[in-house]
Amino acid sequence: MNIKRMSKLGVLICLLSFALYGQSAFAQMTEITxxxxxxxxxxxxxxxIISLYPAHTENLAFLGCDEEFIGIGRSDNYPASISDKNRFSYRDNTEKFLAARPDLILIRPMISRSVPELISKLRSAGITVVSLQPTNIDQMFDYWRLLGLLTGKTTEADKMVQQFTLALDQLEDSIPVPREERPRVYFEAIHSKMKTFAPDAISMFALETGGGLNIANDAVARNNSNIAPYGKERILAKANEIDIYLSQTGRMNRVSLTDIYNEPGFQLIKALQTNSVFLVDEELVSRPTMRLLTGISKIQSALYPVLRREQPDVASHEPLFTPQTQLQKWQ
Structure with a gap:
C-alpha cells in the first residue's frame, strides 16, 4: 500500500470560504459531511469540545488543543496532559452534556447506533455532533485534516500528515529483508472468538509496513467492522506456514502469552514451536493516531531480532512519538 497516494476524501469537505489561513478565522462558512x-x-x-472517542482526544491533543477540551471519554488515557479533564460517557444523561455547554461533541458511529435518542436530543438542543472514524489507512489523513478544520488547526494537521509520512518512510527503510523473504504472520484481534483483522484494516497496514506478510489475507469482515472471523480450523490449516503469531492486547482482547500457548491445538502452529508469539498494545495498532508509528516500530521489533529495541512481547503504552516532541519539531 502506498501511503503517499492520497485517497479521495473519505468525508466530503466543501470549503465555501475564500481561504483558510492556518488558524485564522473562517472567511464565511465551512461545510463538511x-x-x-x-x-x-x-x-x-x-x-x-467534548470528545467521546480516545482517538479523537489523542489527535486533538496532538494538534495542540488543550483549553478547547471541556470533556473527554472515561477511558481516554493519552496523553498525560488531558488527565485532569472532566469525564463523560455516551451513557450519561442529556442534562449532564447540556450543563457543560459544549459547542461540539465528537463521537464515532458506534455511539450513534448505541444511543440514537441521546444524539437526537443533543442536536435538537443546538449542539453540533460530528461522527468520525476512519476504517482504513487511506482515510486517516483526511480525518486528521478534518479535525484540523473543526478546531482551526489546519496548518498543524498538514504538518501532522507530513511528519507521519516522513517517519513512516524511515521505518519502512529499516526493514532488513526484501518482501519475498519477510515472515508470514497471523495477527489475532480477539482470541476467544478466533478473529483477525480485515485485510485493509489499519492494524494490517501496521503489520505490512512493519515488515510482515498477512497470512489471513482471505479474511472477510462482517457488519461494517474491521474485525474478521477466521476460526481455529482455518488457523490450523495454515499452522506450518505461520512464522510469527502476533496478537493485540487490551480492552478488546484480554489475552496473555500463556493463553495462546495453552490453546488446544495451537501446539501445531510453527510460531508456537519456535517461541515466536508476541503481543502488541491494541492502542498502538488499532487507532488512527500518530502512535501508529510506535505500533509499527514494535511490530518490527518482534519480527526482526536485529531491530529489537525492547522486549516485544510486553505490551506498552510508552510512545516513541508524543505531541510534545512533535510540536517542538514544528516550532
Missing part, C-alpha cells in the same frame, strides 16, 4: 452522512456547517472553529 461526517461519516454518518450528516452535514455540518460552521463559520468559526469550535472551542468547547
Amino acid at each position: 461526517d461519516d454518518e452522512g450528516s452535514t455540518i456547517r460552521f463559520d468559526k472553529p469550535f472551542s468547547r
Whole structure:
C-alpha cells in the first residue's frame, strides 16, 4: 500500500470560504459531511469540545488543543496532559452534556447506533455532533485534516500528515529483508472468538509496513467492522506456514502469552514451536493516531531480532512519538 497516494476524501469537505489561513478565522462558512452522512456547517472553529472517542482526544491533543477540551471519554488515557479533564460517557444523561455547554461533541458511529435518542436530543438542543472514524489507512489523513478544520488547526494537521509520512518512510527503510523473504504472520484481534483483522484494516497496514506478510489475507469482515472471523480450523490449516503469531492486547482482547500457548491445538502452529508469539498494545495498532508509528516500530521489533529495541512481547503504552516532541519539531 502506498501511503503517499492520497485517497479521495473519505468525508466530503466543501470549503465555501475564500481561504483558510492556518488558524485564522473562517472567511464565511465551512461545510463538511461526517461519516454518518450528516452535514455540518460552521463559520468559526469550535472551542468547547467534548470528545467521546480516545482517538479523537489523542489527535486533538496532538494538534495542540488543550483549553478547547471541556470533556473527554472515561477511558481516554493519552496523553498525560488531558488527565485532569472532566469525564463523560455516551451513557450519561442529556442534562449532564447540556450543563457543560459544549459547542461540539465528537463521537464515532458506534455511539450513534448505541444511543440514537441521546444524539437526537443533543442536536435538537443546538449542539453540533460530528461522527468520525476512519476504517482504513487511506482515510486517516483526511480525518486528521478534518479535525484540523473543526478546531482551526489546519496548518498543524498538514504538518501532522507530513511528519507521519516522513517517519513512516524511515521505518519502512529499516526493514532488513526484501518482501519475498519477510515472515508470514497471523495477527489475532480477539482470541476467544478466533478473529483477525480485515485485510485493509489499519492494524494490517501496521503489520505490512512493519515488515510482515498477512497470512489471513482471505479474511472477510462482517457488519461494517474491521474485525474478521477466521476460526481455529482455518488457523490450523495454515499452522506450518505461520512464522510469527502476533496478537493485540487490551480492552478488546484480554489475552496473555500463556493463553495462546495453552490453546488446544495451537501446539501445531510453527510460531508456537519456535517461541515466536508476541503481543502488541491494541492502542498502538488499532487507532488512527500518530502512535501508529510506535505500533509499527514494535511490530518490527518482534519480527526482526536485529531491530529489537525492547522486549516485544510486553505490551506498552510508552510512545516513541508524543505531541510534545512533535510540536517542538514544528516550532
